[in-house]
Amino acid sequence: MKDKLSIGEFAKLRNLTTETLRHYDRIGLLKPIKVDPKTGYRYYSILQYEELGTIKELRELGMSIDEIKKYFDNRNLEQSVNILRDKHEELKNRIKELQQLEESIDEKIKHLEEISKEMNFEDIVIKGIKEREIITFDKSIKNEIDLSYICLKLENELKEIAPIVASNRYGAIIKQKDIELNNYIESLSMFIFIRDRDNIDENHIKKIPKGTYACMYYKGSIWDIGNSLKKMLEYIEEQGYTVCGDALQISQIDISVTDKKEEVLYEIQIPIERNLI
Template sequence: MKDRISITDLARLRNVTTETLRYYDRIGLFKPIYVDPNTKYRYYSILQYEKLGTIKELRQLGMKLKEIKEYFDNRSSKKSLSMLVNKHSELKDKITKLQLLEISISQKINFLKSAIDESNTNNVVLKKFYDRKIFTFGKLMKNQIDLSYGFLELENSFEEIAPILASNRLGFIIPKENIESLKNTRENKIFGFYNGKTKVDRKYIRNIKGGVYACIYNSGKPWYREESVKKIIKYIKDNNLVVIGDALQVAKIDITVTDILEEECFEIQIPVKINDK
């Protein structure tokens, strides 16, 4: 058995590419024992198999080449242990983040499936909601420019994984008087649902009382809601109900997931109670 072997043979024995070995040589991580001065062909010792195998395993553990070079610099069991402990800590942190990401994506998939199914109906339904919290900076939105700046300000307050995409985190407040009078229904203030993770002054947080809400899905841009508002108000009057607070218009399917105007969909939620007069 020969001690000196070619770069091709070592690559085959260790199941790596010759280009990988050339790169390791260029960065000083794994150098050949001899380079032919005429052909520049690299030769390695079979005794180097251990180091190359260790490099492969450290790469599998997620170490960067810079870290691996440090690993081989004055190796000792305590130093190796310390580096492995640090890498383990990094791995656990990545796993935690990936688990949170998986939960977030799963929730978005389920939400979007439900939103697509419900958006195909245009009927008024009664829904019960628990107490909720929103935050709003109180700026009136009158056009697309106002809306863009307003949403940007709200989105910058979220500190979660993809909080806006395929979710119902944003919406509009429609004042009670505008709903009842059917006037100025295009003017509204935007809001975000608050869950305690948002970086916002508490003076901007508002409680939304739980209870029964008359709800309807409205397709198209959010300010094209007059017909849906008329329909829901008619339902409220026909069923001996009365509006008891500001309405919310919550984004369900918006420009974060579709470019088709007809697919955009918002749910109008109006708090009601039985008219006991």
């Protein structure tokens, strides 16, 4: 059995490409034992087999070239253990992040599938809803430019790994006083529901109280709430209720998943209480 192997033969031993070995040579990570001065052919020793295997495994662990060079620099047991321990912590954190992403995507898919099956979009229903927390800057928006800037600011405030795309966590607050004055879009202020308040400025967190809410879906943009809101207010009065707080306008299907205006969907939630007799 021969010791000196061509670059092709050596690459095949570890299922790598010859270009990978040439790259390792150029950056000084794994040098061949000989380079033919006339042909430029690279030759490797079978004794380098383990070193190449270790490089491949460290790359699979996600180590950068610089980290692998450091790993091979004056190696000893303590140094190797410490480097591997650090990489293990990184991997555990990455696994945690991937699990959070998987759970988030799963939740979004289920939400979109369920909401797309909803048939009675114009029905008004009474729901008991638990307390929720939101991030909001209580800043009114007047147009799409305002909307874009405030949504960006809200997302930057939210310290989460998982994306909120396609979720039902975005919404707008309509002040009770503006509902009573029929100025439905005079005080729209955007918010995001939060799940984890860690690292979020407490000054921007607001509680949405639990209670009884009149709820209704409508299709259209965030600005198209007028007719649906009027219908709900008439229903609330007919059923012997009064509005007792700010209304919420929650995005259910938005432009992150569709370009079709007729598919964009919001839910209006208005807190109500029984009229006193």
